Amino acid sequence: MNVRHISTGSPFEEQIGYSRAVVADGWVFVAGTTGYDYANMVMPESIEAQCANALATIGQALEEAGSGLDHVVRVNYIVLDKTEWSRCWPITSKAFAMAKPAATMISAQLQNPEMKIEIEVTARVPA
Numbered sequence: 866m867n868v869r870h871i872s873t874g875s876p877f878e879e880q881i882g883y884s885r886a887v888v889a890d891g892w893v894f895v896a897g898t899t900g901y902d903y904a905n906m907v908m909p910e911s912i913e914a915q916c917a918n919a920l921a922t923i924g925q926a927l928e929e930a931g932s933g934l935d936h937v938v939r940v941n942y943i944v945l946d947k948t949e950w951s952r953c954w955p956i957t958s959k960a961f962a963m964a965k966p967a968a969t970m971i972s973a974q975l976q977n978p979e980m981k982i983e984i985e986v987t988a989r990v991p992a
Contacts, residue, residue: 866890871929873922875903877976886926891990893930897943897983898922899975912944912981916953919984920960932988935963939987947972949981964988 870884878885886895900915901908903922909915920934927933940961944950950970961968966986975983 869930871926873903873926875901876906885922886930888930888990891992893927893932893936893986893988893990895923895926895986895988897941897985898926899977899980899983908977908979910979911952912946912949913952913956915980915982916956916984919982920956923984923986924960927986927988930988931990934960934988936991937961937964937966937986937988940966940968941985942968942970943973943975943983943985944970945972945975945981953982 866889869888871886871888872878873885875885883896885898886893898919900918902918909918924934927936942950942953942957
């Protein structure tokens with residue numbers, strides 16, 4: 866099996882021991898991604914800005930893998946406060962307008978108190 870690992874340079878990847886994405890056999894598995902701006906490790910306050918940042922990071926990892934948001938087949942959203950989830954819908958529906966992936970939303974505690982959303986996706990590398 867040919868496996869390739871993709872990193873965003875997030876300190877969490879090194880500290881915890883994971884890759885932002887793993888490409889294997891035509892699939893791209895993107896780790897749970899939060900809303901940090903990884904260039905300066907700043908977390909925006911609103912769930913909307915965190916959602917947009919997470920999707921931008923995911924999009925960059927997918928592009929590096931030879932895929933993209935239009936090739937996502939599965940997405941898991943983990944939100945801290947389920948009452949805020951609907952505020953992300955305009956952002957997620959735009960990001961996945963073409964892909965229309967199978968999706969799940971889970972409400973759970975996240976790693977750090979400033980985190981409001983974490984997004985994990987699985988995508989195909991187009992032939």
